[in-house]
Amino acid sequence: MARVTNIVVAGLGGQGVLKATDVLAAVALRAGYDVKKSEIKGMSQRGGSVTGDVRFGTEVLSPMVPTGEADFLVVLESTQVDAHRHLLRPGGILLSPEMIDQDKLANKKGLNVAMLGALSVHLPMPESDWHKVLAEQFPQKFHESNKQAFAVGRQGQQKNPGS
């Protein structure tokens, strides 16, 4: 079977975890991959843990990233790292919020976009596609702050690649 890239985004309700997976999945779709994105909604809306899985490649079967097979684990809330570390494969890359200089974010709610910026450094999709999708998926008033957040995430990662 052709290689599938597995990404899990984790955080708490209200942090934009699912929005981040929507953007990531749309970027992979634009690049021509088969894509599946899975999430659990419901009680998680009330501030509980939320995870979203994105898988892309030539052909994706199960929509859920099997435990221990995530290539990337993107965590938006540092308290959620331990609860999700087991999802990573050996050698998989953890991206945690400490890698972002959050004081630099023009909009504090843009952490999810900044984390996507950090992730984008490791993925084959061109940066321009990310910006196109971000512009499609967010209202106009967030476009500038999103561009800035995405750049902050990319810069942090280029200096300090994941653990």
Next chain:
Amino acid sequence: MKHTERMLLSGNEAIALAAWHAGVALGAGYPGTPSTEILEAFAELGGRAQWSPNEKVATEVVLGVAFGGARGLATMKHVGLNVAADPLFTAAYTGVSGGMVIVSADDPGMASSQNEQDNRRYAVAAGVPMLEPSSSQEAYDFTLAAFEMSERWRLPVLLRVTTRVSHSKTVVFPQDRNGPPQNPHFERDVRGRVMIPAYARPAHRRLRQKLAEIQAWNETSEFNLVVPGDTSLGIITSGISFMHAREAAPQASILKLGLTHPLPMKKIAEFARGMERVVVIEEGDPYLVEACRAAGLPVEGKPEMYRFGELNVARVRRILNGDTSPEPVPPPGKPPQLCEGCQYRQVFEVLRRRDCIVAGDIGCYTLGVLPPFEAMDSCVCMGASIGVGLGLRHVLPPDQARRVVSVIGDSTFVHSGITGLVEMVYNPPPQGHVLIILDNLTTAMTGHQEHPGTGRTLKHEPTGQVRFEDLARSLGVRKVHVVEPRAGSDEFERVLDTCLNSGELCVIIARRPCLMIAKRLKELELTGAQAKDRR
């Protein structure tokens, strides 16, 4: 509207798009995870969609649409079909003229439900055809096909999805094939649609005849496909389990069933005969495995431990390896809780302080069961708070009975609480009773949908409004209080004490908008007022 490009859609969005392309005249349902987004997406596309008070009413409305020769879609979560079971079973007898599709969105693993019942059993029990998609593409294709089947055999069709199909986004190539032109009109068919015993007896025979025809047709239908592979292992599967199975056992031969009632037993037997070992991979109940065994096929099912929760690739590997060792327990995440600043925190704090016996109900406020409140003693199904509270009041010793309260949310009250309130008036317990309606002016748990108590439609436009205080008074409840629970006010506590001590039937409506919609509500109220001015 054209939708022909490659799209990334959730299963729910794919069903909505297919309903739009199929020319569905009306979609009706009640919000419930994981089904809610179907009608919202359908309305967004331009379809006519509505929230009904509950799934039974929604199904009846859609049955009327289909009796009128138009296409209708009813959507609900798995437990919603329990409420709609009454019309479902007899609609299978009456049949339909226009296409009627009922979506049952099951929740194995209970991401947001009170049980994990397997609604494939309903297809068998009611005698209706059932389609089970495994991806958004199939959700789209099967929805279109379900309407065609419904019209061909003049039967309601059950489209059974699960959380992972409803909420996963996968690639869809829409066909943009439009449904046949519809010409709604009334055709009198008294013997076909008035189910008195004399007409229902032949109707039942007609239903069984139709099912026999569909079974024969299904033996070669396009819904069931064989993925060829080694003959050392054959897997029989359906729905999302197909995806897990293909990934877990890429070399195996797979029979993937899409039309899972009535089952193509000859096709299944033929597949099984060619295999050295056959394993049935299915989530939830042993539905397929029982059907295979009843037909005398030597198939393996899953060990009982895998009946609980969702399947995934790892669990399917374990089933295929016969591994029944304990599964690794993932580290706990952060549990959900009542929002900071939620007005119902105060309600549950007071109920806890008064040591009330709380018959609870379904909604965000069910979180009142968790620390720090731990102020809920039962939660069973929509509306059960009232009946259960009354039953407790009837039998408990007076000192305990006086502490029993029923707590129900606004949308839940409309769904199934009104008949409970009638029961309270009709069969009052000796010590009276206290019903608390937590009215936050929205269906909060499922993502803030409107309901008859808000006076706005699914699309947030003004419509008729059911006022709970007027309803309770008109039913004969004399003590009806409307209070606003808020920080720094002890009004709720004082009113509750008065009611608990009164020995009478009391309804307390604790009304304050959900924090998460407060701003939006102001905008809607302004728009609503303008609309009224214009009339």
